[in-house]
Amino acid sequence: MRGRDPPPARGCADVSGYQLAENVSLAGRNTFRVAARAAMMADVSRADALAELFEFAMLREGPVLVLGEGSNLLFAGDFPGVAICLTMAGVRIVQDDGDTALVRADAGMNWNDLVGWTLARGLCGLENMALIPGTVGAAPIQNIGAYGVEVGEFIETVEAFQRDTGQIKRIAAADCAFAYRDSVFKRESERWVVTAIELRLPRRRELRLDYAGVKEELAAMGVDTPRAVHVAEAISRIRTRKLPNPAVLGNAGSFFKNPLVAAATADALKAAHPALPVFPAGEGQRKLSAGWLIEAAGWKGFREGDAGVAPQHALVLVNHGQATGAQLLDLARRIAASVQERFGVALEPEPRIIGARFDGGA
Structure with a gap:
């Protein structure tokens, strides 16, 4: 054959x-x-x-x-x-009722290109996720998100190849088990290959601006009445300042997830460290800033050989040139171990690690 x-x-x-x-x-x-x-x-x-x-x-x-x-x-x-x-990278509107549109995008399309494509057609929702690196196919796997918005809020259907049956299936959002940086496609990575997504996007929605200096950036841009395109531009500016460009300095963006802890644990840590950012994360849980914990543990700007931590943001591990994956992984383990020792909080990597186990720095 x-x-x-x-x-x-x-x-x-x-x-x-x-x-x-x-x-x-x-x-x-x-x-x-x-x-x-x-x-x-x-x-x-x-x-x-x-x-x-x-x-x-x-x-x-x-x-x-x-x-x-x-x-x-x-x-x-x-x-x-x-x-x-x-490599499939097509995109089109498959339904449009005037208030919302259903957009279908192939897995190989660049994510930020999709954000720009939807904004150019007057569609809202993805603006807070501007400039996230990667492809459309990775978006539902990781349930990517930024600045208070996650892609799972807009996905209506995921099209995926089911490896055990050899068929392409259409999976409704309710069956995708979206959670913080998680989905059924991530948990069952040996079963599914995402081939396309369909997103239901509105033409009008309340913009989400109460996160990480977005309002301040809009003010600096001279925008008094922001639209979705302005929010995307503001967030792109913030990300460009805070995060190193992978084309210049090798990195995979945020290396660690923001840890979820019990509310009582978060309260105790906040009492001991008043500057620690704490965010709501559902009943009985809080989300902590992994970047703050890592910076407080002294790792921001650290460099050992060509493996290091970005000087702009403690959450980003960087390759200054010739670092190996093993050296970067060793650095990540050491960072996690020091945060665990100082704050009693376990860090989990956001990127998938190929060829080794993370093991929490233990």
Whole structure:
């Protein structure tokens, strides 16, 4: 069957709907820009090619990794299996009732491009998530969010390839189990490959401005009556100042999740450390600022060789040039261990770690 035979050891083999290459460098496929290689890479241009591709991958008896722009992972070593990159990047409005529109976007589309596309058509909702790196396909997996908004609020349907059946399924938002930086697609990553999403976006909504200096940035821009496009611009400016550009300094954005703790724990920490930012997170829970905890533990701007912590933001680990994934992971473990020792709070990594376990710094 076409696609079962491995391609030549060098060069590429064109197959219907995907292209294969062996022994591929991943340095340009991850925003940390760490050196790593994949035994095989498949660039996929059609979702209906995934069944044949996974059949081929199973015959190789190796692991499979679905790779977007590599903005939310850390390669701690080479990848011995097949790395799959979805290149489909179409977007269109499939329904429009005047008040809201249903937008369908393919998994390979750049996320920030989608934000701009929707704003240009007068649609609101995604403006607070401007400039988040990565692809559309990664958005529901991580339930990405920023400045008080999460993508799960707007997703109506996720289209995903189900690996155990070989079929493409449409999954309603209620069945996606969206939570803070979590979803069924993240918990069952060996089962699902997100191929597209559909978002229900309004033309008018109350803007969310009460977060992390957004109002102040709008005022600095001279905007008195903001619209969604102004909010996107303000947040893009804030992110550009606070976070290093991965094109200049290798990083994967926020490396640690903001920890969720019991309300009583948060109250005790706040009493001991009045400057600690604490946010509501549902009944009986509070969300703490991981960046504040890391900075208070003395890590902001730290550098050891080429592995370090961004001077702009303590939440961002950076590769100054030649750091390996293993060195960055070791630094992350040490940071987590020091926060645990000082504050009694466990930190969890936000990026997926390939080739090693995080183990909480223990």
